[in-house]
Amino acid sequence: MRIVKSFLCVSEHLAPLRWLSKPRNCSNAARASSGEKNKGVSDSFRRQVASGPRFQDFIKSPPVTLAVNCEHTDEHYLSEDLGLLGDARKVYFETYGCQMNVNDTEIAWSILQKKGYQRTADLKQADVVLLVTCSIREKAEQTIWNRLQQLTAMKKKRLKTNSPVKIGILGCMAERLKTELLEREKLVDVLAGPDAYRDLPRLLAAATTGGQQASNVLLSLEETYADIMPVQHASQGRSAFVSIMRGCDNMCSYCIVPFTRGRERSRPVSSILEEVRMLSEQGVKEVTLLGQNVNSYRDTSEVQFCGSERTKLSRGFSTVYRAKQGGLRFSDLLDLVSRIDPDMRIRFTSPHPKDFPDEVLQLIAERQNICKQIHLPAQSGSNQVLKAMRRGYTREAYLDLVDNIKQIIPDVSLSSDFISGFCGETDDDHQQTLSLIREVGFNVGFLFAYSMRKTHAFHRLQDDVAPQVKQRRLEECIGVFREEAERVNAAVVGSTQLVLVEGESKRSAEDLCGRTDGNMKVIFPKEDVAVQASASNTAPIRGGGYVLVKILSAGSQSLRGRALSHSSLISTPTPRCDGYK
Numbered sequence: 001m002r003i004v005k006s007f008l009c010v011s012e013h014l015a016p017l018r019w020l021s022k023p024r025n026c027s028n029a030a031r032a033s034s035g036e037k038n039k040g041v042s043d044s045f046r047r048q049v050a051s052g053p054r055f056q057d058f059i060k061s062p063p064v065t066l067a068v069n070c071e072h073t074d075e076h077y078l079s080e081d082l083g084l085l086g087d088a089r090k091v092y093f094e095t096y097g098c099q100m101n102v103n104d105t106e107i108a109w110s111i112l113q114k115k116g117y118q119r120t121a122d123l124k125q126a127d128v129v130l131l132v133t134c135s136i137r138e139k140a141e142q143t144i145w146n147r148l149q150q151l152t153a154m155k156k157k158r159l160k161t162n163s164p165v166k167i168g169i170l171g172c173m174a175e176r177l178k179t180e181l182l183e184r185e186k187l188v189d190v191l192a193g194p195d196a197y198r199d200l201p202r203l204l205a206a207a208t209t210g211g212q213q214a215s216n217v218l219l220s221l222e223e224t225y226a227d228i229m230p231v232q233h234a235s236q237g238r239s240a241f242v243s244i245m246r247g248c249d250n251m252c253s254y255c256i257v258p259f260t261r262g263r264e265r266s267r268p269v270s271s272i273l274e275e276v277r278m279l280s281e282q283g284v285k286e287v288t289l290l291g292q293n294v295n296s297y298r299d300t301s302e303v304q305f306c307g308s309e310r311t312k313l314s315r316g317f318s319t320v321y322r323a324k325q326g327g328l329r330f331s332d333l334l335d336l337v338s339r340i341d342p343d344m345r346i347r348f349t350s351p352h353p354k355d356f357p358d359e360v361l362q363l364i365a366e367r368q369n370i371c372k373q374i375h376l377p378a379q380s381g382s383n384q385v386l387k388a389m390r391r392g393y394t395r396e397a398y399l400d401l402v403d404n405i406k407q408i409i410p411d412v413s414l415s416s417d418f419i420s421g422f423c424g425e426t427d428d429d430h431q432q433t434l435s436l437i438r439e440v441g442f443n444v445g446f447l448f449a450y451s452m453r454k455t456h457a458f459h460r461l462q463d464d465v466a467p468q469v470k471q472r473r474l475e476e477c478i479g480v481f482r483e484e485a486e487r488v489n490a491a492v493v494g495s496t497q498l499v500l501v502e503g504e505s506k507r508s509a510e511d512l513c514g515r516t517d518g519n520m521k522v523i524f525p526k527e528d529v530a531v532q533a534s535a536s537n538t539a540p541i542r543g544g545g546y547v548l549v550k551i552l553s554a555g556s557q558s559l560r561g562r563a564l565s566h567s568s569l570i571s572t573p574t575p576r577c578d579g580y581k
């Protein structure tokens with residue numbers, strides 16, 4: 001497993017999407033979910049609430065967007081101006097940034113596919129090129145500027161050959177720079193922020209028929225694309241990401257995300273459950289629940305049916321916003337999602353350390369198919385820096401939480417994010433970060449040098465750590481992370497792990513690769529193994545199946561082992577059971 005990465009930077013072409021045969025209807029969705037959670041509520045009350053007005057009904061729709069309401073039917077959407085149709089024009093996507101962007105690409109594609117566009121993986125064939133962009137660090141934006149130069153050169157050439165191409169910028173960079181981007185890059189045709197993907201057909205039509213630049217960067221308080229079913233498959237169609245919320249209210253002082261993705265809002269639970277059920281029927285074996293702050297999930301669309309309990313923060317944690325009240329919480333969602341298919345692994349990312357009540361931890365400990373793996377972004381080990389970052393916790397509170405997690409889930413695997421060289425960070429602060437990394441023992445880390453964005457830190461603090469010092473500190477953090485990861489991984493040598501097979505190893509066609517419950521990569525020889533633990537007949541191992549693997553050696557980024565038999569989540573008592581040693 002990679003210890004450092006410049007935060008997932010992908011440029012990939014994804015499997016085509018599937019729409020639901022019928023668009024979701026909000027009233028049905030409310031009934032389905034409320035029935036599961038609150039059996040005692042009278043039918044008539046349910047009917048009244050389900051058919052009553054919703055928040056959307058009280059606010060004016062943004063002037064430039066098309067039908068954005070999930071009560072609109074297919075027919076309504078398609079009865080729009082025929083000029084919005086794609087006419088089989090080919091769209092080529094390039095996706096940068098985090099998993100949210102990978103998921104958003106599938107949402108954008110889903111919307112365009114519905115309008116008659118086709119998808120191509122060949123840039124030369126494209127009539128429309130869409131870049132789904134990231135703004136998290138300066139380097140991420142620089143990558144896009146460089147790519148735009150290449151694409152606009154291509155566009156100029158294509159104009160001469162009479163096969164024009166349109167270029168669109170989607171996602172966080174479109175949101176951050178808004179029309180400044182169009183002014184700087186005159187050959188960009190379309191700009192759509194993360195909440196404006198439903199407007200893409202109209203924007204593309206304006207750019208194509210009207211020949212003008214078109215943009216929509218409105219952020220929404222409610223858009224969750226709940227009625228759009230993106231299905232994008234990694235690992236040979238056996239794992240999928242499911243978006244459960246959008247935006248972030250945390251306002252960490254270094255972070256651009258609240259400005260590019262807007263306010264935090266949760267996707268209704270019924271729509272999430274429906275997507276996970278569909279994935280289970282398709283044979284998907286691993287689902288990762290996605291969001292910038294997944295564990296502060298609250299589905300208040302059905303608040304009438306639920307208690308008014310406030311979000312309980314972990315001990316020693318605070319927020320800059322008012323705690324949410326009522327509705328279904330992350331623990332409720334995790335419970336419901338994990339009951340859908342006991343042979344499907346459930347992961348989630350990214351959570352914030354503030355929202356880890358014992359209910360969530362106990363559920364992870366008890367439920368067989370919720371992976372015992374938690375991403376716990378720390379960012380720094382120094383109280384002075386944590387305060388400047390406005391993370392809402394101290395080093396002590398973070399370490400107490402780690403102790404609590406380890407006590408409730410003894411076999412837990414922990415990963416984290418750290419920023420080196422934040423405003424005002426001294427060598428002593430940096431030493432405290434190194435000591436925290438040693439103390440916790442993460443097995444995966446995402447480490448970054450601070451990159452100034454136009455956030456609270458830009459306005460109020462000084463980016464006063466010299467670039468070479470940031471780099472040196474970053475490298476020291478990487479070194480300590482590697483040592484610790486090796487130590488943590490060495491502890492599983494000799495154990496037997498339940499591994500979900502991804503497919504052939506990239507390095508050798510003789511080997512297979514898969515992941516443990518703790519999300520560690522395992523490489524093992526491709527050979528037939530017993531169909532189950534004590535059986536004598538054997539069968540080949542295929543991607544998407546579970547196997548028991550005896551771990552023979554460990555490095556800082558992967559494990560090596562030998563497969564013993566085919567297995568399943570249901571037939572394996574605990575994924576990392578000492579009894580298997």
Ligand code: SAH
Nearest residue numbers: 254255292350377417418419448449450451
């Ligand atoms: N919502 C998630 C992830 C946010 S972005 C979370 O809070 O964990 C992923 C990571 O990028 C952050 O955790 C942080 O470590 C890093 N990051 C964010 N802004 C940054 C900046 N300005 N410079 C360097 N790293 C940054």
Ligand code: SF4
Nearest residue numbers: 248250251252255257
């Ligand atoms: Fe950014 Fe903080 Fe929100 Fe994560 S929690 S997205 S780091 S503001």
Ligand code: F3S
Nearest residue numbers: 097098134135136172
């Ligand atoms: Fe980048 Fe936006 Fe994700 S800034 S990290 S693509 S939320």
